[in-house]
Amino acid sequence: MLKIEGLTAEVEGKPILKGIDLEVPDGEIHAIMGPNGSGKSTLSYVLAGRDGYEVTGGTAHFNGVDLLGLEPEERAAIGVFLAFQYPVELPGVGNANFLRTALNAQRRARGEGELDAMQFLKAARARLKELQMSEEMLKRGVNVGFSGGEKKRNEVLQMALLRPKLAILDETDSGLDIDALKIVADGVNALRAPEFSSLVITHYQRLLDYIVPDRVHVLMAGRIVKSGGPELAKELEATGYASVQAAA
Amino acid sequence: MNAAVNSGAEGFLHRFDGLRARLPGTRMPWVQALREDAATRFRSAGFPTRRVEAWKYTDLRPVSDAGFDEALSILGDSADLPAPLCDRRAVFVDGRFREDASTLGSAEFAVDGLAQRLPQLEGRLGSLARPQEEPLVALNTMLFEDGLVVTVPAGVAGGLLELASFASGSERPAAFHPRHLIRLEAGASLTIVESARGPAETRYLHNPVFEIEVAEGATLTHTRVQQEGAKAFQLGTIYARVEAGGTYDNFTLNAGGRLVRNEIHVTLAGPRATCHMNGAQLLRHGQHADTTTFLDHAAPDCASRQTYKTVLSGKSRGVFQGKIHVHQVAQRTDGYQMNQALLLSPDAEIDSKPQLEIYADDVKCSHGATVGALDAEQLFYLRARGIPEEAARSMLVQAFLAEAIEGVADATSRAALEAAVSGWWEPAA
Numbered sequence: 001m002l003k004i005e006g007l008t009a010e011v012e013g014k015p016i017l018k019g020i021d022l023e024v025p026d027g028e029i030h031a032i033m034g035p036n037g038s039g040k041s042t043l044s045y046v047l048a049g050r051d052g053y054e055v056t057g058g059t060a061h062f063n064g065v066d067l068l069g070l071e072p073e074e075r076a077a078i079g080v081f082l083a084f085q086y087p088v089e090l091p092g093v094g095n096a097n098f099l100r101t102a103l104n105a106q107r108r109a110r111g112e113g114e115l116d117a118m119q120f121l122k123a124a125r126a127r128l129k130e131l132q133m134s135e136e137m138l139k140r141g142v143n144v145g146f147s148g149g150e151k152k153r154n155e156v157l158q159m160a161l162l163r164p165k166l167a168i169l170d171e172t173d174s175g176l177d178i179d180a181l182k183i184v185a186d187g188v189n190a191l192r193a194p195e196f197s198s199l200v201i202t203h204y205q206r207l208l209d210y211i212v213p214d215r216v217h218v219l220m221a222g223r224i225v226k227s228g229g230p231e232l233a234k235e236l237e238a239t240g241y242a243s244v245q246a247a248a
Numbered sequence: 249m250n251a252a253v254n255s256g257a258e259g260f261l262h263r264f265d266g267l268r269a270r271l272p273g274t275r276m277p278w279v280q281a282l283r284e285d286a287a288t289r290f291r292s293a294g295f296p297t298r299r300v301e302a303w304k305y306t307d308l309r310p311v312s313d314a315g316f317d318e319a320l321s322i323l324g325d326s327a328d329l330p331a332p333l334c335d336r337r338a339v340f341v342d343g344r345f346r347e348d349a350s351t352l353g354s355a356e357f358a359v360d361g362l363a364q365r366l367p368q369l370e371g372r373l374g375s376l377a378r379p380q381e382e383p384l385v386a387l388n389t390m391l392f393e394d395g396l397v398v399t400v401p402a403g404v405a406g407g408l409l410e411l412a413s414f415a416s417g418s419e420r421p422a423a424f425h426p427r428h429l430i431r432l433e434a435g436a437s438l439t440i441v442e443s444a445r446g447p448a449e450t451r452y453l454h455n456p457v458f459e460i461e462v463a464e465g466a467t468l469t470h471t472r473v474q475q476e477g478a479k480a481f482q483l484g485t486i487y488a489r490v491e492a493g494g495t496y497d498n499f500t501l502n503a504g505g506r507l508v509r510n511e512i513h514v515t516l517a518g519p520r521a522t523c524h525m526n527g528a529q530l531l532r533h534g535q536h537a538d539t540t541t542f543l544d545h546a547a548p549d550c551a552s553r554q555t556y557k558t559v560l561s562g563k564s565r566g567v568f569q570g571k572i573h574v575h576q577v578a579q580r581t582d583g584y585q586m587n588q589a590l591l592l593s594p595d596a597e598i599d600s601k602p603q604l605e606i607y608a609d610d611v612k613c614s615h616g617a618t619v620g621a622l623d624a625e626q627l628f629y630l631r632a633r634g635i636p637e638e639a640a641r642s643m644l645v646q647a648f649l650a651e652a653i654e655g656v657a658d659a660t661s662r663a664a665l666e667a668a669v670s671g672w673w674e675p676a677a
Contacts, residue, residue: 048632051624076634088629092647101643102633109634158633 001026001197002047002166007058008222009046016042018222019058024166024215027194031208031233032201034219035241040201041085043219044170047199048082049075062166076102077109079165081158083172087151090142095154098142099124099161106162127160131187149180156187167191167198173207185210205237218244254315257294260423261287263318264390271393272363278370286379286389293383305567305599306538310507311481316423316453318391319343333441334408334660341414343424343454344394356404362395362427369397372429376459376487382511384483388425388457395427395456398438402463406438408660415446415454415477423453430458432466432494439469439658445504446477453481460488460496464518467495471661473668476505478533485511492518492547499656500527500539501665503672508537516543516550516578525554526656528649528665530672531564531596538567545578545608554585557652559645560596570615571603578608585615590648592622592641642673 002024009017016039045053049072060067104114216232217224273279295312296303319342339349345361379386400406529537558566568587589598602615630640656662
């Protein structure tokens with residue numbers, strides 16, 4: 001699904017990623033853990049194609065496609081989804097309009113038929129019900145006046161509607177109470193399938209109680225310094241990142 | 249025709265000399281007096297230059313350098329009119345009322361062409377307009393050929409009326425100067441949806457003047473959708489006087505034209521009168537649009553709200569000048585003015601000049617202005633969801649305007665505005 005080799009990147013001339021090697025096979029969920037400033041968010045932005053995050057070396061392939069050569073919208077259309085750490089407020093853009101425009105833009109890019117207003121509403125209502133969210137969510141401006149938890153739930157709603165092949169969750173758990181955390185986890189778990197993979201970026205082990213990863217990678221100072229099974233997350237929780245650093 | 253006298257103020261005066269006997273009201277001394285006084289004024293003032301404070305940011309030389317013929321001698325065609333927005337529509341082609349193309353039906357109030365009603369308009373025409381102060385109003389007064397006359401009797405809910413103005417696009421550049429008179433008697437109401445359009449490839453000048461009277465407790469909603477042709481000049485002036493408890497709501501969308509001035513003078517003349525003046529300007533290429541408002545708080549307990557939003561791309565230039573004058577008697581005035589601009593190109597420019605002049609002591613008055621570019625984070629968020637860059641930019645521009653347009657309560661007006669806004673955006677503008 002995703003294959004990253006020797007990836008280096010800088011922000012404002014400052015090297016942040018210093019050679020990442022990572023492979024996420026089809027159907028697997030991988031967690032990336034690491035302390036603040038280790039490059040976790042930079043990795044997610046580089047994969048999503050944000051301006052200002054300059055790739056200086058290495059490659060990232062998504063099902064054989066050179067991801068780094070694509071525009072952000074092209075990456076989305078082939079199935080890459082980034083759940084933002086800080087979802088952006090869009091005053092004046094209705095959530096329903098936003099979701100439908102995004103869904104249809106992706107479908108158009110893939111040569112699929114677009115959904116009309118009724119078809120969209122039907123699909124959106126079904127996802128809302130699954131995620132135990134109110135239909136009010138569709139009527140409001142995108143993330144405008146949403147609480148932290150609502151913003152994250154809105155990310156999960158987008159993910160559920162857009163049905164990506166690869167979901168990158170950038171610290172989606174930060175600032176969430178346990179109920180919201182479960183909703184996020186349920187959203188990811190609902191998508192679990194042989195052709196769905198996820199990269200769960202988190203500072204804490206807590207989210208991984210609900211989204212059990214196949215592999216855990218520790219990112220420190222722009223490099224993956226350790227990889228292991230789900231037990232590695234528990235180990236980190238007990239010993240902290242300092243012990244990994246000392247070992248590395 | 250001699251090009252030297254075809255252009256500039258002299259050109260208009262020269263043509264006025266030739267048209268004197270053919271303009272409406274030739275045999276009415278009061279009309280003749282209005283025209284002659286205006287001509288005298290226009291002769292001495294000419295077109296305002298940028299040395300005049302109110303015209304500091306708008307250069308009228310492209311208008312004064314261009315040659316025009318008054319539309320009186322041009323017979324325009326009114327074919328290919330777009331579908332009406334509502335049941336009643338008054339159609340103007342090259343500034344003249346076209347009853348044949350209008351659908352007026354029967355209602356509790358009359359809608360007429362000004363030329364045919366002129367004998368009954370003595371004392372009304374010219375009661376609010378100030379040609380001595382505004383040379384373009386003098387030009388209109390000197391040369392007006394027709395216009396809309398609406399009177400809604402006391403207590404009558406007038407519903408919707410569309411005022412549709414078209415330029416025919418004749419081979420000779422036309423100049424037309426309609427004078428529109430709108431009067432709402434006590435407790436009456438009316439919603440006017442005004443549109444102005446013309447062909448893209450023809451140069452013309454549309455110089456309308458409105459005189460609007462809103463009596464006690466009456467409400468006029470006036471929505472203007474300006475989509476003149478790309479080579480057109482529109483220089484419009486509105487005078488509105490609102491009596492006690494009355495409301496005048498104006499929303500102006502400037503999306504067309506090469507050089508546009510939207511000048512509005514509102515006097516809140518009676519206690520508890522209110523005025524909303526909102527608008528949006530959508531500019532690209534080398535377009536220039538100027539919104540200049542004068543709000544006169546001349547009575548106590550009045551409220552005014554102004555929000556203007558301008559989107560600029562290419563080498564376009566936008567101007568907003570807003571003056572709020574609070575007279576000494578106008579205690580407990582509540583005035584608010586906001587001007588926001590979104591710059592989509594480094595070559596675009598917005599000039600903003602708010603002005604508060606307050607002579608009363610118990611007053612709440614504020615103004616603000618913001619200028620910004622599209623937010624990079626918002627743009628990335630949309631693109632990361634699969635929305636192509638141009639569509640994402642369009643969504644954000646429309647979102648910027650949405651706040652202003654959502655405030656328009658009348659659904660027909662709002663639909664007309666939304667259609668114009670969504671039609672404005674084209675990729676790679």
